[in-house]
Amino acid sequence: MFTKIIKFKQNNFSFYVIYLYNNQPELIYNAIKKKIKHSPLFFKKMSVIVNIFYIKNEINWEKVYNAIISTGINIIGVSGCNNKNIIKIINNTGTPILFDNYKDDKKIQNIDINEKKVNNNKNNIVSKSIIKIIKEKGSLLLNKDIYYNKSKIIYNPIRSGQQVYAYNSDLIIINNVSTGAELIADGNIHIYGFMRGKALSGANGDRNCQIFCSQLFAELLSIAGEYLLQDQIPLKFLGKSSRIYLKNKILKIKLCN
Structure with missing residues (x-):
């Protein structure tokens, strides 16, 4: 055999x-x-x-x-x-x-890990670098003024093991996100489907960013470095349309009507 x-x-x-x-x-x-x-x-x-x-x-x-x-x-x-x-x-x-x-x-x-410049064109908003050139002492400074490009939209499902990064823009997923998948965006994150993976918004340190899920089952939620693990998400929000935001350096979840 x-x-x-x-x-x-x-x-x-x-x-x-x-x-x-x-x-x-x-x-x-x-x-x-x-x-x-x-x-x-x-x-x-x-x-x-x-x-x-x-x-x-x-x-x-x-x-x-x-x-x-x-x-x-x-x-x-x-x-x-x-x-x-x-x-x-x-x-x-x-x-x-x-x-x-x-x-x-x-x-x-x-x-x-160095300064990235985005060229201006008719379809892009004027974008400034969020990270200064690494100086001799190796310090990295965040730019106080943050401008975003138009949103990055993905229509395909995000499967386990996949990582999606939206540089200097919002990330919009018009599908499901599987367990083990990772979403990261310098701006807001919108998931119009089942959200079972990890979502990290405000990767450039912007604490005003938010995460929106139509059906929340996330493994991890993070905004500007602050995060919640799956077992820290109250049961009343699981499977529900939810908005995640930062308030006083603490992640808050609110049901979307």
């Missing part, structure tokens, strides 16, 4: 990408820790790809690697390598080298 041992199958996985703009391990470490501080549960045991395309000088990959993993983030590969010497060094450490299309890198969801 034949017993199947293994099977190769192509699957689609969503991974976040950390784009490095500085080759100093200490600055990179401090910048990531500042980012994690805002949403610690979202970044917990996160697996990422490190893109070094914007590093023009030599990089001590071993020190950079150790700086990143010491924050609790796992590295599954490196992209953006166009220097043969750097590729050889990274290969020697056993870290996989990934190749992508840099002309199309705007489509990659990423965690930007």
Whole structure:
């Protein structure tokens, strides 16, 4: 009797990408820790790809690697390598080298630990960076003035293991969100379906953001770093249309009429 041992199958996985703009391990470490501080549960045991395309000088990959993993983030590969010497060094450490299309890198969801500028166009509201350039001391300052792009709308169901990030905008899901799925947005989050995963709103520190669920069964709710776990959500709100907001640094839930 034949017993199947293994099977190769192509699957689609969503991974976040950390784009490095500085080759100093200490600055990179401090910048990531500042980012994690805002949403610690979202970044917990996160697996990422490190893109070094914007590093023009030599990089001590071993020190950079150790700086990143010491924050609790796992590295599954490196992209953006166009220097043969750097590729050889990274290969020697056993870290996989990934190749992508840099002309199309705007489509990659990423965690930007440096300043990100959004170009103005007819369809976008003028957007200012929410994070200043990392200064010499490695400090990260939040911009007091926050402007959002138009909302990011997704019509497909969000399945377990998927992560969706709406940079500098609201996130609207016109479908169900499964257990194990994660939603994160710098703005508000709207879920028009069953919400069973994690929702993290106000990722840039904006405490005025809110979460709206048509049927609330969330594993975790978070706004600007404050959060509620599933067992902390009162039973009267489960399965109901609800609004989640911050008041005096405490998450509140209110039924939507």
